[in-house]
Amino acid sequence: MTTEVRASHILVATEDEANRLREEIINGKDFAAIAAEYSQCPSGAAGGDLGFFGKGMMVKPFEDAAFSLEIGEISQPVQTQFGWHLIVVTDKK
Numbered sequence: 001m002t003t004e005v006r007a008s009h010i011l012v013a014t015e016d017e018a019n020r021l022r023e024e025i026i027n028g029k030d031f032a033a034i035a036a037e038y039s040q041c042p043s044g045a046a047g048g049d050l051g052f053f054g055k056g057m058m059v060k061p062f063e064d065a066a067f068s069l070e071i072g073e074i075s076q077p078v079q080t081q082f083g084w085h086l087i088v089v090t091d092k093k
Contacts, residue, residue, distance in 0.1 A: 003055075006091035007066045008048035010034060011041040011083050018077035018084040025074055031088050040083060052093065062087065 008031060012018050021038060025031050032047025039048055055063060065078045066087050075087040 002067065002092045004052045004093050005066050005069075005089050006052045007050050007069075007087050007089045008032065008035060009041065009043065009050060009062075009088075010039045010048055010086040011044075012038060012086075013040065013083050015077050015079070015084050018086055022074060022077065022086050025086070031074070031086075048088075049090075052091070 010018070010021060010031070012021065021034055025034060035044045035048030038044070041048070043050055055067065057063070058066065059080045061078050061080050062085060065075045066089060069075055069087065069089040071089050071092060073089065075085070078085045078087060
């Protein structure tokens, strides 16, 4: 059973921007490079990497999405009180 995931994310203000960036990533752009350029989260400087986290450590919509993804899968845009996120899980343990 997965107790922690390692994820990276991109935080933007609108769903439209999240969808546009998701398309760029699906079409071959590097997730970390997009995070560094567009993410409004300080983690963007590290390619969006949030490190490992367990359940209860992130806001619920973000957590639910992160724990439902397979490694390497990019989420649909996820809305939280911070804005719109794209999430990719890079490891599980």
